[in-house]
Amino acid sequence: MDQTSTGRRQAFDTQVYEIVRAIPTGMVMSYGMIGALIPPPLGMDGGAFEKVRARWVGYAMSGCPDDVPWHRVVNSTGRVSARPGYGGMKQRALLEQEGVQFDERGRIRLEDHRWIPSAAWLARRGLLDAQS
DNA sequence: TCCTTGACTCAGA
DNA sequence: CTCTGAGCCAAGG
Numbered sequence: 001m002d003q004t005s006t007g008r009r010q011a012f013d014t015q016v017y018e019i020v021r022a023i024p025t026g027m028v029m030s031y032g033m034i035g036a037l038i039p040p041p042l043g044m045d046g047g048a049f050e051k052v053r054a055r056w057v058g059y060a061m062s063g064c065p066d067d068v069p070w071h072r073v074v075n076s077t078g079r080v081s082a083r084p085g086y087g088g089m090k091q092r093a094l095l096e097q098e099g100v101q102f103d104e105r106g107r108i109r110l111e112d113h114r115w116i117p118s119a120a121w122l123a124r125r126g127l128l129d130a131q132s
Numbered sequence: 133t134c135c136t137t138g139a140c141t142c143a144g145a
Numbered sequence: 146c147t148c149t150g151a152g153c154c155a156a157g158g
Contacts (some may be wrong), residue, residue, distance in 0.1 A: 009155080031140055052153045054140040059155070061139055076141060083139045091139095105146095136158085145149085 008041040009056075016060040018125060019117070023072040026098040027115035028108060030076045031057040037117065037127050071095055072115075078108040
């Protein structure tokens with residue numbers, strides 16, 4: 001892969017989509033969890049990457065392809081992130097339709113719906129940075 | 133080129 | 146539990 005800023009972003013985005021596409025129905029992952037599974041781009045300090053990966057996942061999701069189940073990605077507190085355009089209502093409705101439970105404060109029980117890919121699944125795609 | 137925002141998180145108060 | 150500010154990078158005006 002090339003090392004230009006654009007090229008790295010493109011590679012990162014691709015990995016994000018690959019992971020999100022694998023989230024099973026009724027399960028969710030947070031931006032941070034997804035970012036933690038992707039290794040730092042070549043030439044980038046691992047510590048610096050930790051600080052921005054969650055946001056990068058958000059960027060990637062803002063332009064995700066139609067076949068990516070974007071509604072299965074929520075923030076670390078278990079709530080759907082507000083954003084212009086689509087109301088959080090739509091995302092919540094899609095999740096409830098899949099059987100995801102929300103409490104009275106609009107939070108998802110992450111303990112019950114958090115999806116964690118198996119080591120074998122990650123290894124198969126070269127995503128071995130499951131640390132942190 | 134400078135400045136503002138942003139589908140995030142975490143530590144503090 | 147809620148609210149702020151900081152940290153860090155990229156994209157758009």
